[in-house]
Amino acid sequence: MRVLYFAWLRERLGRDSDEIDPPASVATIADLIDWLAANDETFALATAKRELIRAARDEELVDHQTPLAGAKTIALFPPMTGG
Amino acid sequence: MSVRLQQPTFDPGAETNAFLENAGGAGAAVTFTGLVRSLPEDPIISMTLEHYPALAESQLETLLGDAMQRFSLTDATIIHRFGTLYPGEPIVQVMTLAPHRQAAFDAANFIMDVLKTNAPFWKKEERETGSDWVAARQSDDEAAQRWQ
Numbered sequence: 001m002r003v004l005y006f007a008w009l010r011e012r013l014g015r016d017s018d019e020i021d022p023p024a025s026v027a028t029i030a031d032l033i034d035w036l037a038a039n040d041e042t043f044a045l046a047t048a049k050r051e052l053i054r055a056a057r058d059e060e061l062v063d064h065q066t067p068l069a070g071a072k073t074i075a076l077f078p079p080m081t082g083g
Numbered sequence: 084m085s086v087r088l089q090q091p092t093f094d095p096g097a098e099t100n101a102f103l104e105n106a107g108g109a110g111a112a113v114t115f116t117g118l119v120r121s122l123p124e125d126p127i128i129s130m131t132l133e134h135y136p137a138l139a140e141s142q143l144e145t146l147l148g149d150a151m152q153r154f155s156l157t158d159a160t161i162i163h164r165f166g167t168l169y170p171g172e173p174i175v176q177v178m179t180l181a182p183h184r185q186a187a188f189d190a191a192n193f194i195m196d197v198l199k200t201n202a203p204f205w206k207k208e209e210r211e212t213g214s215d216w217v218a219a220r221q222s223d224d225e226a227a228q229r230w231q
Contacts, residue, residue, distance in 0.1 A: 007133050007205035008216045059137045061201065075135060075203075079219030082132070082139075082163065082204025083117055083175050083195055 001068070003036070006077035009053070012046040022068070029055045030064040032074060052078055084151060084159055086143040088136065090166040095173050102160055102178045109157040111184040113191040115177045121170035127208045132174070134165045135203035142202045146194060154190035156181050161194065165204065196226040 003018045010016050018036075026035045033053065037044035047053050055062055056075040068074065095116045103112055121127045143161050151159055158180040168174060177194045181187040206217040 004135070006135055006203065007207075010133075056135070056138050056203070059141055061138070061142070075138065077135070077203065078205065078216070080200060080203055081206045081217045081219050082134070082202045083199040 002073045004075040087162045109180045111187040113179045113187040115191045117175040119168045119170050129209045130168045131207045132165045133205045138203045150190045154186040199223045200227040
């Protein structure tokens with residue numbers, strides 16, 4: 001599974017994506033953020049305020065309770081500021 | 084109906100005229116143009132718009148389709164830029180066409196409110212003192228929510 005990062009999340013992590021293979025216990029987007037944070041202090045600090053992290057699953061905006069099963073790409077990013 | 088994502092700047096007037104050429108007898112057209120803001124008391128050098136191309140395209144297509152149906156529009160266009168932009172340049176232009184003015188005004192308002200919070204673009208402002216990501220505003224969330 002590929003995880004993409006954008007804007008200040010990308011900058012704080014110092015990379016724009018990760019290729020990961022999480023265990024089956026990582027079932028939702030929320031689980032994924034917890035799992036990535038547990039393995040990476042920089043990630044934990046950057047995502048400490050979970051309400052500032054938005055997510056997309058296979059190019060569709062989703063909430064943190066969305067299941068991961070079958071997803072090819074998950075994107076994590078701050079609240080959007082276009083327009 | 085069209086969505087355009089592009090790096091180069093565009094001529095807001097020329098875009099409006101091209102849109103109006105195909106008005107086909109509709110009675111009301113509204114154009115909104117969002118510009119790169121730089122206030123004298125807090126000037127910026129430039130603005131960089133990062134985006135998530137695949138999601139931006141699909142979100143704006145869906146939003147435009149929703150607006151067409153909800154306000155019974157005859158036509159609508161969204162142009163949104165990405166990359167490095169300079170003060171006074173256009174960032175976004177929304178154009179709506181409807182039989183009567185209220186639908187055209189409301190649809191343009193709706194598109195901008197939803198776009199602000201649901202289209203994956205992120206602004207970074209560059210100043211002499213450094214660069215900062217623009218924070219999302221509570222008022223933008225509230226503006227989008229009033230259409231739900």
